[in-house]
Amino acid sequence: MVNYGTIEYWQELKKRWDSDEELKKELFKGYNSDIIFRVSDKEHLDQYKGIFLDVKNGEIAKMKVCDSREEKAKVVTEGTYEIWRQVVQQELDPTKALLTRKLKLAGPMGEVLKYMKGWMRLIELLQQVPTEWE
Numbered sequence: 001m002v003n004y005g006t007i008e009y010w011q012e013l014k015k016r017w018d019s020d021e022e023l024k025k026e027l028f029k030g031y032n033s034d035i036i037f038r039v040s041d042k043e044h045l046d047q048y049k050g051i052f053l054d055v056k057n058g059e060i061a062k063m064k065v066c067d068s069r070e071e072k073a074k075v076v077t078e079g080t081y082e083i084w085r086q087v088v089q090q091e092l093d094p095t096k097a098l099l100t101r102k103l104k105l106a107g108p109m110g111e112v113l114k115y116m117k118g119w120m121r122l123i124e125l126l127q128q129v130p131t132e133w134e
Helices: 007-019 021-027 081-088 094-099 109-114 116-128
Strands: 033-039 051-056 059-065 075-079 103-106
Touching: 007 021, 007 051, 007 059, 007 116, 021 116, 075 081, 081 094, 081 103, 081 116, 094 103, 094 116, 109 116
Parallel strands: 033 075
Antiparallel strands: 033 051, 051 059, 075 103
């Protein structure tokens, strides 16, 4: 098990993404964007500044911990630690979290909607990572 938000957590996600042919070749086919996942209420911990993913044609080309909370990406998804826990542990539906603004998504909505099945599959992968919580 890995602690949520650590680079080890995101490396586990990347392994799942890399082995998910449907995600890469169909659901995110042609998707080119940079994405940040960020925890909004744990500023004092480096790992929660965000994780930056550079996606090229549906594959993660680069992944790193953000240098600062001000780092920008085309798409930024942000929520409190508790909301991320609820989504990852399947206690809170991710669509409901987005619609109620418990999870905030900033970026080109047309593009996000075009790849919505890929985004939902990505959430499923987040839920598969064996996770420890504070």
